[in-house]
Amino acid sequence: xxxxxxKGGLLDQNGIPITNLPKxxxxxxxxxxxSAKSMWLLWYCTGCGAVELPPSFTSRYDMxxxxxxxxxxxxxxxxxxxxGYLSVKTLKxxxxxxxxxxxxxxxxxHGSCTIDGGMYWDSYATIKDVGLYIPVDIYIAGCMxxxxxxxxxxxxxxSMIKAGEANGWRRYKENYQYYRKNQDKVFKRxxxxxxxxxxxx
Amino acid sequence: xxxxxxxxxxxxxxxxxxxFLGHLFLGISRKYTARMHRRVGPPVVQQFIDVMKLFxxxxxxxxxxxxxxxxxxxxxxxxxxxxxxxxxxxxxLAFQGDIIVLAYLLVIAPLGMALGTGATGNPNSAIGVSxxxxxxxxxxxxxxxxxxxxxxxxxxxxISEIVKAQEGAFNWAILALPLSAIAADLALQGMxxxxxxxxxxxPAEIASGPMVEFGGKYLGMLMIWHxxxxxxxxxxxxxxxxxxxxxxxxxxxxxxxxNILIWSILALVMWxxxxxxxxxxxxxxxxxxxxxxxxxxxxxxxxxxxxxxxxNVGVF
Numbered sequence: 455x456x457x458x459x460x461k462g463g464l465l466d467q468n469g470i471p472i473t474n475l476p477k478x479x480x481x482x483x484x485x486x487x488x489s490a491k492s493m494w495l496l497w498y499c500t501g502c503g504a505v506e507l508p509p510s511f512t513s514r515y516d517m518x519x520x521x522x523x524x525x526x527x528x529x530x531x532x533x534x535x536x537x538g539y540l541s542v543k544t545l546k547x548x549x550x551x552x553x554x555x556x557x558x559x560x561x562x563x564h565g566s567c568t569i570d571g572g573m574y575w576d577s578y579a580t581i582k583d584v585g586l587y588i589p590v591d592i593y594i595a596g597c598m599x600x601x602x603x604x605x606x607x608x609x610x611x612x613s614m615i616k617a618g619e620a621n622g623w624r625r626y627k628e629n630y631q632y633y634r635k636n637q638d639k640v641f642k643r644x645x646x647x648x649x650x651x652x653x654x655x
Numbered sequence: 656x657x658x659x660x661x662x663x664x665x666x667x668x669x670x671x672x673x674x675f676l677g678h679l680f681l682g683i684s685r686k687y688t689a690r691m692h693r694r695v696g697p698p699v700v701q702q703f704i705d706v707m708k709l710f711x712x713x714x715x716x717x718x719x720x721x722x723x724x725x726x727x728x729x730x731x732x733x734x735x736x737x738x739x740x741x742x743x744x745x746x747x748l749a750f751q752g753d754i755i756v757l758a759y760l761l762v763i764a765p766l767g768m769a770l771g772t773g774a775t776g777n778p779n780s781a782i783g784v785s786x787x788x789x790x791x792x793x794x795x796x797x798x799x800x801x802x803x804x805x806x807x808x809x810x811x812x813x814i815s816e817i818v819k820a821q822e823g824a825f826n827w828a829i830l831a832l833p834l835s836a837i838a839a840d841l842a843l844q845g846m847x848x849x850x851x852x853x854x855x856x857x858p859a860e861i862a863s864g865p866m867v868e869f870g871g872k873y874l875g876m877l878m879i880w881h882x883x884x885x886x887x888x889x890x891x892x893x894x895x896x897x898x899x900x901x902x903x904x905x906x907x908x909x910x911x912x913x914n915i916l917i918w919s920i921l922a923l924v925m926w927x928x929x930x931x932x933x934x935x936x937x938x939x940x941x942x943x944x945x946x947x948x949x950x951x952x953x954x955x956x957x958x959x960x961x962x963x964x965x966x967n968v969g970v971f
Contacts, residue, residue, distance in 0.1 A: 482711075484707070485707070485708070485711025488704050488708040488711050489708045489712075491701075491704045491708070492704045492705045492707075492708040512692070513692055513693045513694045516689070516694040516696070518685070519689075519694070519695040519697055519698075520697075521697050521698075521701050521704060521705070524858075526858045526862040526867065527863060527866075527867050527868070529867070529874075530863070530866065530870050530874055532708075554716075556712050556713075556716060556870040556871045557714040
C-alpha cells in the first residue's frame with residue numbers, strides 16, 4: 455500500500471474508509487425518499503448482461519412499478535448499471551459517463567465479471583474489479599443474475615438510499631486521488647476532458 | 656380595469672391547477688399505457704415523485720446562463736398561456752382577440768426550450784430543436800385554419816365568448832364543425848408530441864433530443880413545462896370544441912367548481928385519446944410527418960373553413 459491511499463476507520467470492500475455521513479435534515483430525508491422511489495437507469499451494456507434486462511422491464515417483471523425506468527443520457531440518470539465485463543478500452547467511456555452524472559448517483563455492478571472478472575479472470579483485455587475505478591454501491595453476483603436477483607438488488611439499494619447509506623458518489627469525490635491513480639494506470643485522459651478535481655457540494 | 660374576486664382567485668389557482676392536473680394526467684397515462692402493455696405500471700403519483708427527486712438532486716450542471724434562462728422561459732411561457740385558457744368557463748385574462756395572443760404564446764414556451772437547449776451545444780439537442788420547429792410548421796397550418804374557422808363561425812375572437820356561445824344542450828362546436836374538430840385533434844397529436852409525431856424527443860434515436868444535456872433541476876423545470884403544456888393544449892381543445900366543460904349554469908362557486916371538474920375530465924379524455932394513439936403507433940420520419948400534416952388534416956381544416964364561410968354567406 456502506498457502512502458496516499460486512505461487508511462483507518464471502517465473500510466469497504468476496496469479498503470476505502472466509509473465516511474461518516476453528516477446528519478440529514480428533513481428536506482434531505484424527503485429528497486432521499488424521492489430518489490429511492492424514482493430511479494432512472496443508465497445502462498452500460500457492452501457486456502453480455504443486457505439480455506436479462508428486457509424481461510425485467512417488460513410485462514413479465516415490470517420494473518416501472520417501482521418507479522425504475524431507462525433514461526437516455528448520463529445527465530438525466532441516477533443509477534449506472536454496468537452489466538457484465540468491461541474491457542480495457544471501454545473503461546474510459548464508463549468513467550467519463552459516470553463523471554457526467556449528477557450527484558447523488560449510484561452504481562450497480564451486474565454479474566460476476568464486475569466483481570472479479572468472472573470467466574474472464576485471466577484475460578489481458580478485461581477489467582477485473584470495477585470498484586477500483588468507480589465506487590460501486592451494490593454488486594449482483596451470478597452469471598447471469600436472474601431478474602429476481604436484479605430486483606433484490608434494487609430493493610436493497612432503495613433501502614440503502616432511504617437510510618442514507620448509498621454514498622458511493624461521496625466516496626468518489628472524497629477519495630478522488632485513489633480512483634484517479636487506478637484510472638491513470640489503464641488510460642490517459644485527453645485534453646477535451648475536464649481535468650480538475652471534482653468538488654463535493 | 657377592475658377585477659372580480661373570482662379573477663383574483665383564478666390568477667393563483669389556474670397555474671397551480673395546471674401543475675397539479677398535468678402531473679396527474681401524466682401519472683394516469685403511464686398507468687394506462689402499462690395496462691395496455693399488460694403491466695402493473697407505476698403509482699399514479701409517480702410523476703410528482705420524479706419531479707421531487709429531480710429538484711432534490713445535489714448537483715445540476717449548467718452550461719451557461721442562457722440554459723438557466725431557457726428553462727425559466729419555457730415554464731413562464733406556459734404559465735402565461737394558461738391565464739388565457741378558460742377553465743370551467745372562467746379565464747383570468749379575457750378580451751376580444753385573446754385567441755390570437757394565445758396562438759403566439761403557445762409558441763413562446765417551445766422557443767424558450769429551444770433557446771436553453773441551444774446553449775448546451777450538444778448536437779443531439781440541435782437536431783431535436785430543428786425537428787420540433789419543422790413539426791410546428793406542419794401542425795400550425797391546419798391548426799391556424801381551424802382557429803379561423805371557429806372565430807368566423809362564432810363571430811368573435813375571444814375564447815371566453817366562444818365558450819359562452821356553446822352553452823346549452825347539443826350546442827358544442829364539435830357537432831357544428833366536425834371537420835374542423837377532427838383536424839384540430841390531429842394537430843393536437845403533434846402539439847402534444849405523442850407518437851407518431853414524437854420526432855423532437857426520440858429517446859432511442861437522438862437520446863431524448865432537446866433534453867439531452869439537462870439534468871437535476873433543469874430537467875425538473877422541463878418536466879413541469881411538459882406537464883403544464885399538456886393541460887394548456889388539451890384544455891384549449893376542450894374550450895374550442897367541447898363547450899369548455901360548462902355544464903352547470905349560474906355564477907355560484909359550486910357551479911364553477913363543478914365546471915372546472917368537468918373541464919378537467921374532458922381534458923383528460925382528450926389526453927388519453929392521444930396516449931392511446933401513441934401506444935399503438937411507431938414514429939414517422941420527419942418527411943412523412945410533414946407530408947401527413949400538409950395532406951389530410953390541412954384538407955379537412957380547409958373543408959371545415961369553407962363550410963363556415965359558405966354557411967356565413969347563406970349557402971347552407
